[in-house]
Amino acid sequence: MxxxxxxxxxxxxxIVITRIFDAPRERVFAAWTTAEHWARWxxxxxxxxxxxxxxxxxxxxxxxxxxHDGNELWVGGTFREVVAPERIVLTLGFQDEAGNxxxxxxxxxxxxxxxxxxxxxxxxxxxxxxxxxxxxxxxVPLDDPSRADMIVGWNMGFNHLDALLAAR
Numbered sequence: 001m002x003x004x005x006x007x008x009x010x011x012x013x014x015i016v017i018t019r020i021f022d023a024p025r026e027r028v029f030a031a032w033t034t035a036e037h038w039a040r041w042x043x044x045x046x047x048x049x050x051x052x053x054x055x056x057x058x059x060x061x062x063x064x065x066x067x068h069d070g071n072e073l074w075v076g077g078t079f080r081e082v083v084a085p086e087r088i089v090l091t092l093g094f095q096d097e098a099g100n101x102x103x104x105x106x107x108x109x110x111x112x113x114x115x116x117x118x119x120x121x122x123x124x125x126x127x128x129x130x131x132x133x134x135x136x137x138x139x140v141p142l143d144d145p146s147r148a149d150m151i152v153g154w155n156m157g158f159n160h161l162d163a164l165l166a167a168r
Contacts, residue, residue: 023165029085041161073107093118
């Protein structure tokens with residue numbers, strides 16, 4: 001079981017979630033940088049990821065196919081920074097099957113005109129004894145109607161990450 005630190009939403013267009021995992025920092029970092037692991041933990045309950053490509057290096061791409069509640073969509077982005085096992089910065093947003101950015105409306109999600117098609121996700125990893133504190137920050141405009149769903153989805157995904165780490 002993980003120790004939970006309350007989820008906080010910063011007033012400056014960031015969603016910030018911090019979790020402490022009962023696993024070494026290298027294992028938590030590897031779950032973010034290995035396609036096989038990413039496909040097993042990312043997403044809300046009931047989500048499956050049948051296809052995932054991930055090249056965790058600056059300029060490398062992430063692209064995956066999500067099946068959830070009878071819907072299918074593609075998501076991906078580009079790694080901007082990868083400092084093992086301390087920090088990852090990547091873009092993340094809806095894409096088509098070929099990896100081209102598309103608005104959320106492509107998949108029935110809201111998109112506000114003028115908002116970027118992707119967001120910046122920054123993840124930091126810190127040793128806390130034999131555990132790892134992971135902090136994920138994602139830029140999301142304050143008026144984005146999907147903010148609350150994103151917080152729920154990320155937390156569900158982090159519950160899956162905890163289970164994945166415990167099983168190893």
